[in-house]
Amino acid sequence: MKIAIPVENGRLHGHFGGCRQFALVEVNPETRVMLHPRFLAAPAHQPGLFPRWLREHGVQVVIADGIGRRALGLFAEHGITVRAGQPAATVQELVDSFLDGQPMAAPNGCEHHEHGEGHHHHAPPPG
Numbered sequence: 001m002k003i004a005i006p007v008e009n010g011r012l013h014g015h016f017g018g019c020r021q022f023a024l025v026e027v028n029p030e031t032r033v034m035l036h037p038r039f040l041a042a043p044a045h046q047p048g049l050f051p052r053w054l055r056e057h058g059v060q061v062v063i064a065d066g067i068g069r070r071a072l073g074l075f076a077e078h079g080i081t082v083r084a085g086q087p088a089a090t091v092q093e094l095v096d097s098f099l100d101g102q103p104m105a106a107p108n109g110c111e112h113h114e115h116g117e118g119h120h121h122h123a124p125p126p127g
Helices: 049-056 070-075 091-099
Strands: 002-008 021-028 033-039 061-064 080-084
Touching: 002 091, 021 091, 033 091, 049 070, 061 091, 070 080
Parallel strands: 002 061, 061 080
Antiparallel strands: 002 021, 021 033
16 A cells, blocks of 8 residues: 655645655555655646655555645545645654554545635634
8 A cells, every 4th residue: 555645844744735755655455564665746736736746656545634625626536535634743654553443534624715825724714
């Protein structure tokens, strides 16, 4: 099984579409061992590209933090499962959690603003 994790400085990147590097990790789910981790530079971000690109690399699971709703749908179309990762966790921690069967729900899709330069997440107003 191959898992893709968007990373920045060796930790889970906060927004999937803005990442510049992916950890691609081959794991043996039976022995729960990480076999072949490698890091790849992400291609230039274009809407819909990452799901296809990762599928071409044999990825079956993506562990992400912030990810757009459209991207979640595109991953599903490509047969790739998306699971939520603990923000700022290391690749090893994320893979261990996944292999240990710890609950990792699908991440909530964030709103993606097609206009403007950046993608921002805002904290909800106080309760």
